[in-house]
Amino acid sequence: MNPQLYDREGARRLLEDELADSSYQRQFTGPLREAIDAFLDWMAERAFSIGGVDVPFGPLLVLGAVIVTVIIIIVVVRPRLQRGSTAQEAVQIDPQVTAAAFRAHAQECARSGDFNTAAQEAFRAVVRAAEERGVVRQQQGRTATEIAESLSSSYPPFSTTLQRAADLFNRSLYGSVSLAKADLEFIADLDMQLQREPAQHGGSIDGPHLAVPR
Structure with missing residues (x-):
């Protein structure tokens, strides 16, 4: 049997028809994927201008979240860890007890x-x-x-x-x-x-x- 030959346009249509099959689409759709795509698109669209240059808002948002996390660790977590360490206090000895x-x-x-x-x-x-x-x-x-x-x-x-x-x-x-x-x-x-x-x-x-x- 001779293999069937396709020109470039025919091959493209054949590939599109194949990828349109539901077995492929199931892996790339769903509420979670849609929510992720929507969030990434929202961050990509956010920008502000500094001296006529558009600065993407998304990377700055991530950087801000990192800075806030570091501040929380320094202000809240670190003191608690220090209080949980073996910091010594004065030994309480009742002077009336022999x-x-x-x-x-x-x-x-x-x-x-x-x-x-x-x-x-x-x-x-x-x-x-x-x-x-x-x-x-x-x-x-x-x-x-x-x-x-x-x-x-x-x-x-x-x-x-x-x-x-x-x-x-x-x-x-x-x-x-x-x-x-x-x-x-x-x-x-x-x-x-x-x-x-x-x-x-x-x-x-x-x-x-x-x-x-x-």
């Missing part, structure tokens, strides 16, 4: 399975015990990290251990993590060791001593 009372409360919380609060109370016991022994003055208005640095001046061998205890306090209070029994035992063991360890008074946690000539 170290023994803090230890008892820590054990009570541990028995109920609340090791986060138990660790926090155990850390407060460490601080209050040092105050009761006269090693330091009351540590009101200081963060856990600052308190650990202060206590390290009187207990240099325990500097790393004190910093870890402060880190556990911060993680339990600000880090949204769940501590375990071992974390509480770590702070409680530190408490007992500091009670047995003589404090070194070569430096002061509240500021350097002035050397007075004799």
